[in-house]
Amino acid sequence: MTEIVTFAPEKEFRINAETVFQKHSELIKQVLPGSQVYHVGSTGVRGSLTKGDVDLQVRVTQEEFPEAKESLMAMYSLNTGSDQTSFFCAFEKEDEILPVGIQLTVNGSSVDNFRKVTQFFCEHPSYTEAYNHLKMKFEGEDMEEYRNEKSSFIAKILSTKEYEQLSKRMDLYEKVKFVEGETFLTIEETKNLTHSEMVELIDYMRIDPFIRSVKNVIVLVNSKFNSEIESLLGNHGFELREENITVRKDLNNISIKEDVRYSFKSLNEISTSDFKRVWKESMVNSLNAPSSLNVDEQMRSVEVELGSTYKASCLVAYESKRHLGVVMPHIEPGTTNEGRLFYFGLVQSERGKGKSKQLHKQALEILRNDFGAAYYIGSTGKDNIPMLKTFQNSECTIVESNKVYKRKV
Incomplete structure (x- = not known):
C-alpha cells in the first residue's frame, strides 16, 4: 500500500515539539549522561514545513556506541526502515503527542551531519524556502518518491560552499x-x-x-x-x-574534621525565596567579578543547565540554625563524573573565620557521595586570595589560568 506524505507549517507543532524534545532529551541524558542531544529536522527550523515528527540526534563516541545502542533499545523501537551500522542506529516512538525519531550517531562519522544540516537551514532561510517548495510539490503524493527527491536535495546542500563553511565552524x-x-x-x-x-x-x-x-x-x-x-x-x-585560576582534585581522598560538621538544606526542603535571599547575601562584596546576571536570571540558568534535578544542587549551609552561605554541587552536563560547584560562597558576616575550608571539603564530599563525582573542577579569580587558600587547603591542583573577556553590550 502506498504511503502518502503530508506537511504543515512547523509553527502548528512548535509548542508540542519543544515539549517532546525536552522530555526525551532529559530521558536520554539520564541513561547516557556523556552524550550530546540535539533537536534536528524540520520541527527544529522556524518557517519550515514538516510532517510533524520530532527528530533528535544523539551523539556519542565510537567506544560508547554499543552501550548507547543497547540503552536506547530498552527505551525505543528500532526503526526497521533505516540502515543500522557500527556508527548509526535509528529508533522511533509513535505513542507520543508527536511521533519521535532518534538518530544515534558516532561523533565525526559520515552520518554525523543531522545537527549541521538543521543549523544550515536555520541560518539560510532561502534554502528553507526551496526545501518547502519541494515539500509542497509532493503534498499528498507518494512518500518514497518524496524521500528520493529529498535525498538529492540534501546531497546538493552538502556540496555547497555555504555548508562547507558552516561545517568547518561547527567542527571548530x-x-x-x-x-x-x-x-x-x-x-x-x-x-x-x-x-x-x-x-x-x-x-x-x-x-x-x-x-x-x-x-x-x-x-x-x-x-x-x-x-x-x-x-x-x-x-x-x-x-x-x-x-581566573582553575583547579582540579581527585575525590578519592578527602580529609574532614568530624568534630566540625555543617548541615545543609536543599530547595526540596526550603523555599526558593529563602534560598535566593541567602544566595544574594553570599554575593555581597564578593572578591570575584560580579555576574552580569541578576539572581533571578542565575536561578533560571541553574534550572536550564541542570534540568529537573536542579533543586538537589541548591543547598544552604547552616551552623546550628544560622545560615552560613550557599553551596551548589552538580555533575557537569555532558560528563558522567566531573563534579563542579555552580556557586560556593559565605555570607559576609561569616567570612574571615576559617569556615570556608571546612565547608568546601564537605561540598567535595557531597559531590563524591551524593552525586557520584570522581573528580572536582573549580575556579576563582586570581585576586580572590581566601578562595585560593581554600583550594589549597582542600589539596586542589592548579591546572590552568584564563583571562575572562565579556562582550560589551
Missing part, C-alpha cells in the same frame, strides 16, 4: 566548550585551540547569528595566547573582566 566549536543559558553564553576550554584556531573562533563569534543574538557572551582565553588575541577581542567589542 567541537574543540571548545559552550555553556548556554537563556541570556548568556560562556565559551571555555580554549586551551584546546591553536593560535590560528583561536583567531578563527574570534571571527566566528562576530558572524555567528546565534552568538550575535545572545545578550551576555563571555570567553575564557587561556594564558598561552599572546597579546594579539587580546587585541583582536578588543577590536570585536570584548573587554577584560578578570583572570
Whole structure:
C-alpha cells in the first residue's frame, strides 16, 4: 500500500515539539549522561514545513556506541526502515503527542551531519524556502518518491560552499566548550585551540547569528595566547573582566574534621525565596567579578543547565540554625563524573573565620557521595586570595589560568 506524505507549517507543532524534545532529551541524558542531544529536522527550523515528527540526534563516541545502542533499545523501537551500522542506529516512538525519531550517531562519522544540516537551514532561510517548495510539490503524493527527491536535495546542500563553511565552524566549536543559558553564553576550554584556531573562533563569534543574538557572551582565553588575541577581542567589542585560576582534585581522598560538621538544606526542603535571599547575601562584596546576571536570571540558568534535578544542587549551609552561605554541587552536563560547584560562597558576616575550608571539603564530599563525582573542577579569580587558600587547603591542583573577556553590550 502506498504511503502518502503530508506537511504543515512547523509553527502548528512548535509548542508540542519543544515539549517532546525536552522530555526525551532529559530521558536520554539520564541513561547516557556523556552524550550530546540535539533537536534536528524540520520541527527544529522556524518557517519550515514538516510532517510533524520530532527528530533528535544523539551523539556519542565510537567506544560508547554499543552501550548507547543497547540503552536506547530498552527505551525505543528500532526503526526497521533505516540502515543500522557500527556508527548509526535509528529508533522511533509513535505513542507520543508527536511521533519521535532518534538518530544515534558516532561523533565525526559520515552520518554525523543531522545537527549541521538543521543549523544550515536555520541560518539560510532561502534554502528553507526551496526545501518547502519541494515539500509542497509532493503534498499528498507518494512518500518514497518524496524521500528520493529529498535525498538529492540534501546531497546538493552538502556540496555547497555555504555548508562547507558552516561545517568547518561547527567542527571548530567541537574543540571548545559552550555553556548556554537563556541570556548568556560562556565559551571555555580554549586551551584546546591553536593560535590560528583561536583567531578563527574570534571571527566566528562576530558572524555567528546565534552568538550575535545572545545578550551576555563571555570567553575564557587561556594564558598561552599572546597579546594579539587580546587585541583582536578588543577590536570585536570584548573587554577584560578578570583572570581566573582553575583547579582540579581527585575525590578519592578527602580529609574532614568530624568534630566540625555543617548541615545543609536543599530547595526540596526550603523555599526558593529563602534560598535566593541567602544566595544574594553570599554575593555581597564578593572578591570575584560580579555576574552580569541578576539572581533571578542565575536561578533560571541553574534550572536550564541542570534540568529537573536542579533543586538537589541548591543547598544552604547552616551552623546550628544560622545560615552560613550557599553551596551548589552538580555533575557537569555532558560528563558522567566531573563534579563542579555552580556557586560556593559565605555570607559576609561569616567570612574571615576559617569556615570556608571546612565547608568546601564537605561540598567535595557531597559531590563524591551524593552525586557520584570522581573528580572536582573549580575556579576563582586570581585576586580572590581566601578562595585560593581554600583550594589549597582542600589539596586542589592548579591546572590552568584564563583571562575572562565579556562582550560589551
